[in-house]
Amino acid sequence: MKKYIILALLITVQAYGAFAQKDGDAKTILNELSKKYRSYSSIKTDFTLTVDNKQAGMQNTQTGTLISKIQGNKFRVSLYQPTGKKQVIDQEIISDGKTQWTYMVDEKEVQVNDAGQGDDAFNPAQIFTIYEKGYKYIYNGLQKQNGKTYQVIDLTPEAEKAQFFKIRLMIDKVKKQIYNVLVFDRNGSRYNYTLKTTTPNAPVADAYFSFDAKKHPGVEVVDLR
Numbered sequence: 001m002k003k004y005i006i007l008a009l010l011i012t013v014q015a016y017g018a019f020a021q022k023d024g025d026a027k028t029i030l031n032e033l034s035k036k037y038r039s040y041s042s043i044k045t046d047f048t049l050t051v052d053n054k055q056a057g058m059q060n061t062q063t064g065t066l067i068s069k070i071q072g073n074k075f076r077v078s079l080y081q082p083t084g085k086k087q088v089i090d091q092e093i094i095s096d097g098k099t100q101w102t103y104m105v106d107e108k109e110v111q112v113n114d115a116g117q118g119d120d121a122f123n124p125a126q127i128f129t130i131y132e133k134g135y136k137y138i139y140n141g142l143q144k145q146n147g148k149t150y151q152v153i154d155l156t157p158e159a160e161k162a163q164f165f166k167i168r169l170m171i172d173k174v175k176k177q178i179y180n181v182l183v184f185d186r187n188g189s190r191y192n193y194t195l196k197t198t199t200p201n202a203p204v205a206d207a208y209f210s211f212d213a214k215k216h217p218g219v220e221v222v223d224l225r
Contacts, residue, residue, distance in 0.1 A: 023137070023138050023139055025139040026137040026138055026139040026153045027137070029139065029151050029153060029171060030131045030132075030137065030153065032176055033128075033131075033171060033176060033177075033178070034129055034131075034132060036176055036177075037070075037128045037129060038070060038129075040070060040200040040201055041069065041070060041071070041201050042067065042068065042069045042070065042200070042201055042202050042203075042204055043066075043067070043068050043070070043128065043198065043199070043200055043202065044065070044066070044067045044197075044198075044199040044202035044204075045065070045066050045195050045196075045197060045198045045199070046063070046064070046065050046195075046196045046197045047063070047064055047065070047066065047193055047194060047195050047196060048061060048062075048063050048064075048193070048194045048196060049061070049062050049063075049064060049079075049191065049192070049193050050191075050192040050194075051189060051190075051191055051192075052189065052190045052192065053187070053188050053189040053190070054188070055188045056188070056189075058189075060082070061082060062079055062080065062082050062090070063079075063080050063082075063087070064077060064078055064079040064080060065077070065078045065080075066078075066127070067202060067204055067208070069204070069206075069209070072096075072097040073095065073097040073115065074095060074096055074097050074206070074209040075093075075094070075095050075209065076092065076093070076094045076095075076208060076209055077092065077093040077094075078091075078092050079091045079092070089105055090105055090106070091103065091104050091105060092105075092211075094209060094210065094211050095115050095209060096115070096206070096209045096210045097115055097209075098114070098115050099112060099113070099114065099115060099210070100112070100113045100114070100115045100116075101210075101211035103211060103216075103219070108218055108219050108220060109219065109220045109221075109222060110211055110213070110216070110219055110220070110221055110222070111222045111224055112211075112221060112222065112223045112224060112225060113224050113225060114225050127178070127181060127193070128178060130155065130167065130181075131153070131155055131169070134157060134158055134159065135155040135156065135157055135158060135167070136155070136156050136157075136158060137153055137154065137155050137156075138153065138154050138156075139151070139152070139153055140152040140153065140154055140168075142173070143170065145170075148172060148173075148174070148179075149172075149173045149174070150170040150171060150172060150173060150179055150180075151170070151171040151173050152168065152169070152170055152171075153168070153169045153171065154166055154167070154168050154169075155167040155168075155169065163185060163186060164183050164184060164185055164186070165184055165185075165186055166183075166184040167181060167182070167183050167184070168180075168181070168182040168184075169181055170182075177195070177198050178195055178198075179194070179195055180192070180193065180194050180195070181193040181195075
């Protein structure tokens with residue numbers, strides 16, 4: 001289950017098939033969003049991921065943190081164990097733009113790939129700019145929730161074979177930030193990402209975006225390059 005959830009996070013931003021048209025209102029909103037995110041040197045966000053499949057009677061919720069640098073495609077995603085008040089890391093995906101490490105804490109194993117290669121490969125920072133290529137989009141109006149107003153945009157992938165057939169974005173109209181990403185899978189699963197906090201220009205050293213095996217004694221390094 002843990003592996004399945006982390007793969008869901010990764011696959012979310014890949015391009016798959018669809019049918020909607022690109023409309024002007026959606027394009028204007030997304031262009032403003034892209035311009036804002038690309039003005040940052042780095043982004044830190046805390047999120048909650050809920051995987052729900054009613055047909056299978058499954059629901060699983062996990063929290064995580066994403067820190068990324070816009071330049072260089074550097075990122076680090078930390079997923080936490082679902083129980084307990086203290087945040088204990090369950091899995092991490094780390095990339096310095098050239099090499100990507102997938103660290104599974106319980107298994108004491110880290111898998112090494114070239115960045116952009118392997119089953120788990122992609123830049124999770126694309127969650128902020130997934131709409132920029134590979135998707136068509138349509139504006140579905142405003143939605144009010146907890147006293148805030150959100151702009152709702154549906155994305156449908158352009159490629160023919162689709163595992164995910166739709167992605168719905170909820171964008172805070174005032175802050176011009178993504179608040180929620182809902183991914184619809186053809187098998188009936190829904191992946192619901194809620195971005196709890198978004199901190200632009202978070203100070204972070206480049207060393208944070210690499211895995212140092214010396215600091216993790218006993219962890220098996222599996223080089224898949």
